[in-house]
Amino acid sequence: MGPWRDSRLLEWSLGTFHTGFFFTILVTLLYVTGALGSLLAGLNTAVGLAAFALLWLTTWWCTRRALRGMGGNTWEGRVNFRATLYRAMVWGGINGLLFLIGPLAIFILFSIVSLAGGNIPNLPFLLLAILIGSIIAFGVGLLTGLVLGLIDSVLFRISRRIVQRLHVPHDR
């Protein structure tokens, strides 16, 4: 593996950047549309922090997987724009699914436990809800991945240009 791909700092910083940027954009949009106050008022602090922690974890992991599949060309600076965006979108979609699955699994588990011995959960409805939720989560993740992939690509290129101006060799 090349030094670029080996970099844990790169994975950590990109993963956190993606989480922070997405969350800040989301909060800004919710605030501007007037939906933030009521949404936050109905959300428990611990639940909100847990949701953020889960998103941070899944985004870091998906970013790591996306980077490790990119090959050494990222370090060389010759980033294949289409391939980068494709990977960003696919792993963004997977991230959306992972973020949905965690809370959903807990919800289903609690539902089953609380309903044990009582009413049987409406299985077809539950499956339909999971299917629709998954499609939406994948779609949102895909779009987010596209936007963040674009930003990443631009910043990769700018950093490459600056390093080139400093006359730093690209190989050891």
Added chain:
Amino acid sequence: MTHALSGLLIRWAHLAAFALLLGGAILLWGLSRTSRSLEPAEHGRLMLLAAERYETLFWAAIGLIVATGVGNLGAIGDALPGRETLWGVRLTVKLAGVLVLLAFSLLRTLLIVRLKAAGVGVAALPLAKVLQTLYVGTALLTISILGLAVWLAHG
């Protein structure tokens, strides 16, 4: 845990994380200035090592800031002033500032990672100047956002 105590802890964590960002950036800026008397190769190695450690902590602090920032807004809840108010305009500007800080910081980290991974002949680089610019920029952006935060809380 009571609502007031959790609110206090969230505010404390938010401020502590900001202090880490700002203090670290100023420290790196100062270090890049004062360590210029070292051998160029030594200076380069020291700076990149310190910068790499700072970047790792920086991103942890950023995650904490975003999470606790939303928690702070949650404490206001339904009483959150609208976007058309002066408070709302300040909040929107602050959020935009956070986005700028995030993008600038990713660029800074990418540069550090590239320089470190290249195993560069850092002696040949105007490295001190580049790092000074990066960390002064980080400090200024952080101070601007902090100013807006103080303005929002007490203004």
